Amino acid sequence: MREIKHIVIHCTATVAGKKFTAKDIDLWHKERGWKGIGYHYVIGLDGTIEEGRPEYKIGAHVKGHNRNSIGIVYVGGLNKRLSPKDTRTRKQKRALRELLSILREKYPQARILGHRDFSTDINKNGIIEPFEFIKACPCFDARKEYCNL
Structure with missing residues (x-):
């Protein structure tokens, strides 16, 4: 059994309002040469x-951290000009909170983080700041938003 240390939230980096499914993401990931969809949810x-x-x-969603993590992706993450934006609908926010609650019960030691929280602290001040993000994903501060779960 895997030891889950992180529950990692991602966005699909697709334009707000465009519908995609797990089947679509599975196809995208296979086109990249992966075995299939890298996210668990x-x-x-x-x-x-x-x-x-x-x-x-083991997932395929955070290089170097897949062995001990669960990956969740929400559809969206970009505005109409293709800039990063928290595009979650109310229903997505509700579903994400419910799923995270279930996963926290199952893996109480796991930290909830966004993909961007795995960036390097370039200036070594102990804080990963926006200019240090390797990606904006998931386009909101997951660690802060879900710290009380």
């Missing part, structure tokens, strides 16, 4: 939670 625009890769399998 996908949250659609309507709040539907789809299973991606089974939890018992």
Whole structure:
């Protein structure tokens, strides 16, 4: 059994309002040469939670941290000008909170983080600041938003 240390939130980096499913993401990841979808869960625009890769399998969503993490992705993350933006719908926010609560019960020691929280602290001040993000994903501060779960 895997020791889960992180629950990592991602966005699909797609334009707000465009519908995509776990099947679409599975195809994108296979086109990149992966074995299949790298995320364990996908949250659609309507709040539907789809299973991606089974939890018992190592994901493919945060380089160097997949062995001990669960990956969740919400559909969206870009505005109409293709700039990073928190585009989560109310239904996505509700579904994400519910899923995170379930996963925290299952993995109480796991920290909830965004993909961007795995960036390097370039100036070594102990804080990963926006200018240091390797990615904006998930386009909101997941660590802060879900610190009380």
